[in-house]
Amino acid sequence: VMANVSxxxxxxxxxxxxxxxxxxxxxxxxxxxYCTILVVNVSLIVIIILDNSLHEPMYILLCAFFxxxxxxxxxxxxxxxxxxxxxxxxxxxxxxLVQALVMYSFACSDLSILALMAYxxxxxxxxxxxxxxxxxxxxxTKLAFFCWLMPFCIxxxxxxxxxxxxxxxxxxxxxxxxxxxxxxxxxxxxxxxINGIFGNVTITIYVLHGLFIVWSYLYLxxxxxxxxxxxxxxxxxxxxxxxxxxxxSFTVLFDLMTLRLALKDFPQMLTNFMSIEFLIIPPIxxxxxxxxxxxxxxxxxxxxxxxKINVN
Numbered sequence: 001v002m003a004n005v006s007x008x009x010x011x012x013x014x015x016x017x018x019x020x021x022x023x024x025x026x027x028x029x030x031x032x033x034y035c036t037i038l039v040v041n042v043s044l045i046v047i048i049i050l051d052n053s054l055h056e057p058m059y060i061l062l063c064a065f066f067x068x069x070x071x072x073x074x075x076x077x078x079x080x081x082x083x084x085x086x087x088x089x090x091x092x093x094x095x096x097l098v099q100a101l102v103m104y105s106f107a108c109s110d111l112s113i114l115a116l117m118a119y120x121x122x123x124x125x126x127x128x129x130x131x132x133x134x135x136x137x138x139x140x141t142k143l144a145f146f147c148w149l150m151p152f153c154i155x156x157x158x159x160x161x162x163x164x165x166x167x168x169x170x171x172x173x174x175x176x177x178x179x180x181x182x183x184x185x186x187x188x189x190x191x192x193x194i195n196g197i198f199g200n201v202t203i204t205i206y207v208l209h210g211l212f213i214v215w216s217y218l219y220l221x222x223x224x225x226x227x228x229x230x231x232x233x234x235x236x237x238x239x240x241x242x243x244x245x246x247x248x249s250f251t252v253l254f255d256l257m258t259l260r261l262a263l264k265d266f267p268q269m270l271t272n273f274m275s276i277e278f279l280i281i282p283p284i285x286x287x288x289x290x291x292x293x294x295x296x297x298x299x300x301x302x303x304x305x306x307x308k309i310n311v312n
Contacts, residue, residue, distance in 0.1 A: 015175035064144035072106025108151030118216035251278035
């Protein structure tokens with residue numbers, strides 16, 4: 001067993017084994033998807049940064065949200081596209097840990113930013129007189145950074161614990177590295193007890209994030225029904241947040257089902273799609289939802305596109 005432990009320097013990703021006949025189509029669709037994610041997210045980030053009228057708390061949070069989408073997808077797509085062109089699908093031990101760190105911290109950061117957005121909307125609608133003193137630009141910027149740093153540190157702690165586990169296999173039945181898949185390769189299951197504890201604490205923290213978001217919006221819905229003005233404000237700014245939350249929750253829940261329940265009877269292609277939904281749907285849908293729904297961003301985007309067309 002110890003001999004096996006010493007030779008594991010790379011992991012074999014076997015998630016693509018059943019896609020040999022469709023790799024060119026999957027490569028084209030994946031590249032198109034990644035390019036779309038880059039274009040829509042970068043466009044909105046640049047619009048928000050360059051337009052002083054958008055330097056408001058809500059748009060600063062959206063900018064952080066889009067940046068996080070770029071961070072997470074960059075941790076997946078370049079390697080995935082390379083694997084589609086390569087006859088062997090391997091990743092170094094350290095590369096696998098880094099990818100797991102990026103995937104998990106991206107998902108957790110999304111939830112943290114959504115929680116901060118929910119609090120922002122609560123203050124804006126329910127306590128408007130206090131809003132600008134509590135949610136200043138400087139404070140929101142620091143909070144947005146904290147919403148990325150805290151999940152990063154939490155997940156880094158989980159990954160560090162995983163790196164201490166002795167492994168007896170290099171076979172990961174996934175398209176990319178995730179912490180749980182690495183832990184399952186442990187030589188001695190009793191060694192993974194601490195990993196289980198850290199994992200459950202992490203899940204609890206982010207379930208509480210989800211419950212806070214749900215409670216916030218239920219409270220907002222209750223508050224907004226009594227005022228026509230608040231109802232309009234809710235429809236304008238909160239509906240996109242709720243759509244993002246449901247999209248995120250649905251896609252991550254599917255991934256957790258395939259990961260934790262080990263759905264062996266599912267076709268590999270379907271399992272693969274379910275595992276990467278959170279890297280396809282939210283990073284494309286979120287900027288489109290906010291871009292079309294929020295009037296200021298939509299007008300600015302139309303102006304930029306119109307200017308480019310006129311120049312050409």
